[in-house]
Protein backbone atom coordinates (compact mmCIF):
# COMPACT_ATOMS: atom_id res chain seq x y z
CA UNK A 692 0.00 0.00 0.00
CA UNK A 693 1.52 3.29 -1.10
CA UNK A 694 -0.80 6.26 -0.69
CA UNK A 695 0.74 9.54 -1.83
CA UNK A 696 -2.01 12.11 -1.21
CA UNK A 697 -5.73 12.77 -1.17
CA UNK A 698 -6.57 12.64 -4.87
CA UNK A 699 -10.03 14.13 -4.47
CA UNK A 700 -13.03 14.65 -2.26
CA UNK A 701 -16.32 13.64 -3.86
CA UNK A 702 -19.31 15.81 -3.07
CA UNK A 703 -22.85 14.86 -4.02
CA UNK A 704 -24.93 17.75 -5.30
CA UNK A 705 -28.44 18.18 -6.69
CA UNK A 706 -27.60 20.72 -9.35
CA UNK A 707 -24.05 20.82 -10.60
CA UNK A 708 -24.48 24.19 -12.32
CA UNK A 709 -25.59 25.83 -9.07
CA UNK A 710 -22.79 24.16 -7.13
CA UNK A 711 -20.13 25.20 -9.64
CA UNK A 712 -21.24 28.79 -9.08
CA UNK A 713 -20.57 28.49 -5.36
CA UNK A 714 -17.08 27.03 -5.85
CA UNK A 715 -16.19 29.61 -8.48
CA UNK A 716 -17.88 32.76 -7.27
CA UNK A 717 -17.57 32.30 -3.51
CA UNK A 718 -14.42 30.21 -3.12
CA UNK A 719 -12.70 31.58 -6.23
CA UNK A 720 -11.79 28.15 -7.61
CA UNK A 721 -11.85 27.36 -11.31
CA UNK A 722 -13.83 24.45 -12.73
CA UNK A 723 -11.41 22.93 -15.24
CA UNK A 724 -13.44 19.94 -16.42
CA UNK A 725 -16.99 18.69 -16.62
CA UNK A 726 -17.39 15.06 -17.57
CA UNK A 727 -20.19 12.52 -17.64
CA UNK A 728 -19.40 9.01 -16.41
CA UNK A 729 -22.23 7.01 -17.88
CA UNK A 730 -21.68 3.70 -16.08
CA UNK A 731 -21.92 5.52 -12.73
CA UNK A 732 -24.83 7.66 -13.91
CA UNK A 733 -23.15 10.89 -12.89
CA UNK A 734 -22.03 14.20 -14.23
CA UNK A 735 -18.82 15.39 -12.59
CA UNK A 736 -17.12 18.77 -12.26
CA UNK A 737 -13.55 19.22 -11.08
CA UNK A 738 -11.66 21.92 -9.21
CA UNK A 739 -7.99 21.83 -8.28
CA UNK A 740 -7.01 22.80 -4.74
CA UNK A 741 -3.27 22.28 -4.36
CA UNK A 742 -2.74 18.69 -5.47
CA UNK A 743 -6.19 17.66 -4.31
CA UNK A 744 -9.33 17.98 -6.37
CA UNK A 745 -12.90 18.64 -5.45
CA UNK A 746 -15.18 16.38 -7.51
CA UNK A 747 -18.79 17.46 -7.68
CA UNK A 748 -21.21 14.67 -8.55
CA UNK A 749 -24.71 15.14 -9.86
CA UNK A 750 -26.80 12.11 -10.66
CA UNK A 751 -28.05 11.76 -14.21
CA UNK A 752 -30.59 9.10 -13.12
CA UNK A 753 -32.64 8.98 -9.91
CA UNK A 754 -31.67 5.32 -9.41
CA UNK A 755 -27.92 5.91 -9.75
CA UNK A 756 -25.64 5.69 -6.70
CA UNK A 757 -25.48 9.47 -6.28
CA UNK A 758 -29.22 9.84 -6.87
CA UNK A 759 -29.89 7.35 -4.08
CA UNK A 760 -27.36 9.00 -1.79
CA UNK A 761 -28.88 12.47 -2.20
CA UNK A 762 -32.39 11.04 -1.74
CA UNK A 763 -31.37 9.39 1.56
CA UNK A 764 -28.88 11.83 3.04
CA UNK A 765 -29.16 15.02 1.06
CA UNK A 766 -26.26 16.87 -0.53
CA UNK A 767 -22.83 16.64 1.06
CA UNK A 768 -19.52 14.82 1.19
CA UNK A 769 -19.91 11.47 -0.52
CA UNK A 770 -16.45 9.91 -0.61
CA UNK A 771 -12.76 10.39 0.02
CA UNK A 772 -10.29 9.30 -2.65
CA UNK A 773 -6.65 8.44 -2.06
CA UNK A 774 -4.02 8.31 -4.79
CA UNK A 775 -2.19 5.02 -4.70
CA UNK A 776 0.23 3.07 -6.82
CA UNK A 777 -0.43 -0.38 -8.18
CA UNK A 778 -4.15 -0.43 -7.52
CA UNK A 779 -4.79 -4.08 -8.37
CA UNK A 780 -2.17 -5.24 -5.85
CA UNK A 781 -3.34 -2.71 -3.28
CA UNK A 782 -6.89 -4.09 -3.49
CA UNK A 783 -5.57 -7.58 -2.82
CA UNK A 784 -3.63 -6.31 0.21
CA UNK A 785 -6.61 -4.44 1.59
CA UNK A 786 -8.92 -7.42 1.12
CA UNK A 787 -6.40 -9.69 2.84
CA UNK A 788 -6.65 -7.34 5.83
CA UNK A 789 -10.37 -8.05 6.04
CA UNK A 790 -11.73 -4.94 4.34
CA UNK A 791 -14.89 -5.39 2.31
CA UNK A 792 -14.39 -4.24 -1.27
CA UNK A 793 -17.10 -2.75 -3.45
CA UNK A 794 -14.88 -3.21 -6.51
CA UNK A 795 -12.76 -6.35 -6.56
CA UNK A 796 -11.05 -5.14 -9.72
CA UNK A 797 -9.99 -1.63 -10.72
CA UNK A 798 -12.41 0.06 -13.11
CA UNK A 799 -12.37 3.27 -15.16
CA UNK A 800 -13.35 6.44 -13.35
CA UNK A 801 -13.46 10.07 -14.41
CA UNK A 802 -10.30 11.66 -15.80
CA UNK A 803 -8.98 8.33 -17.08
CA UNK A 804 -8.09 7.11 -13.59
CA UNK A 805 -8.38 3.52 -12.51
CA UNK A 806 -10.51 3.45 -9.40
CA UNK A 807 -11.97 1.08 -6.83
CA UNK A 808 -14.20 1.64 -3.82
CA UNK A 809 -13.91 0.16 -0.32
CA UNK A 810 -17.10 -0.46 1.62
CA UNK A 811 -17.87 2.13 4.33
CA UNK A 812 -18.74 -0.73 6.71
CA UNK A 813 -15.02 -1.55 6.78
CA UNK A 814 -13.66 2.00 6.81
CA UNK A 815 -15.35 3.68 9.76
CA UNK A 816 -18.27 4.96 7.73
CA UNK A 817 -16.24 6.74 5.05
CA UNK A 818 -16.87 5.58 1.51
CA UNK A 819 -13.26 5.30 0.37
CA UNK A 820 -11.97 5.32 -3.18
CA UNK A 821 -8.49 4.34 -4.26
CA UNK A 822 -7.25 5.83 -7.55
CA UNK A 823 -4.34 5.11 -9.75
CA UNK A 824 -3.11 7.33 -12.54
CA UNK A 825 -2.91 5.36 -15.74
CA UNK A 826 -0.63 7.47 -17.94
Ligand code: ZN
Pocket residue numbers: 699701746770772820
Ligand atom coordinates in the same frame (compact mmCIF):
# COMPACT_ATOMS: atom_id res chain seq x y z
ZN1 ZN B 1 -14.30 9.90 -6.80
